[in-house]
Amino acid sequence: MAQYIYFINYQDSEAELCALEMRALFNRPIENKAFFSELRIDESLSPYFKSRLEILHEATELEELIQMISYSDNKEDGFMVKYVPFIKPDPMEKKRREITKAVGYGFEGLPSFDTPKIIYGITFYEGKWYFGILAYNTMLWKKHMSKPNSYSSSLGLNTAKAILNVATRGDTSKKIIDPCCGVGTVLLEGHYSGYDITGCEINYKVAMKARANLKHYGYKGRVFQNDIKDMDKYYDAAVVDLPYGNFSKSEEVDMMDIIHHAARISKRQVLISSIDLTDKILEEGLVIVDRSVVYKNRSKRFARYIWVCEG
Ligand SMILES: C[S@@+](CC[C@H](N)C(=O)[O-])C[C@H]1O[C@@H](n2cnc3c(N)ncnc32)[C@H](O)[C@@H]1O
DSSP, X not given: OOOEEEEEOOOGXXXXXXXHHHHHHHSSOOOXXXXXXXXXXXXXXXXXEEEEEEEEEEESSHHHHHHHHHHSOOOOSOEEEEEOOSSSSOTTGGGHXXXXXXXXXXXXXXXXXXXXXXXXXXXXXXXXXXXXXXXXXXXXXXXXXXXXOOOTTOOOHHHHHHHHHHHHTTOTTSEEEETTOTTOHHHHHHXXXXXXXXXXXXXXXXXXXXXXXXXXXXXXXXEEESOGGGOOOOEEEEEEEOOXXXXXXXXXXXXXXXXXXXXXXXXXEEEEESSOOHHHHHHTTOEEEEEEEEESSTTOOSEEEEEEEEO
């Protein structure tokens, strides 16, 4: 029995990354921008979640649903009701005001439209009405956009957040290493979501910048100033944003060395690169369990390849 409805959204350039993240979180392909699930996942965990409806009542007739609501304990003031379109175009969208008004009359308490204490959602899909508690993605993590230290090649916030969830399947108790952490874009998202995440960065100045970024937001995580080959602890997952360069033979050797050590120190790896390394990854003996691509902008000119590996 589905207990939740998730509403998601993404830009075209991130569609494949969103699909990868949803497969990792829900363990199945997600084809639509609204879908049912039994899993309860924090509504702010994925950058692609818009909101989550926790279903309290469902009925084939709206009147029946309103009756169910009026029978339940709803004397509290300060609620708000919103209609959330399930599909586009949504057959009920034009009537959304009448619907939310009618549902609001099912409550004994007084509504609040400016500062609601609780938001209820109602939606209609395939002949059925669904009503429940609506939780919006707070998007508060977007504060990391103005981190003090940035890289021109830093990952975007959505990508950083999504690959963390891919690496851990959304399990925030997992221990993660970002062994090429740069200025710490992934570390910031990891700390914000409550992951146990450690950084490692070979370049002293860059490692200092990552530390300063963490400090700026009050996060307490560690950043080792190290070569990945000197890391000796074992982690549940590694998120590896491989160095970019002019793709010379020697740089390719360095990349393969990093991949080799990432697999040595972690059970599951999410590898990101601006060149297609599929054959090399397989040669290294890693098992690719999923893969995707994300584009830097709408023109889809600059791609980053993503592999999820185990082994
Ligand atoms: C693509 S950047 C990472 C950017 C980072 N994700 C961000 O958004 O800021 C790759 C980083 O790996 C570091 N690096 C290269 N070789 C390394 C190695 N052997 N061990 C650890 N870090 C390494 C580089 O100094 C560089 O900062």
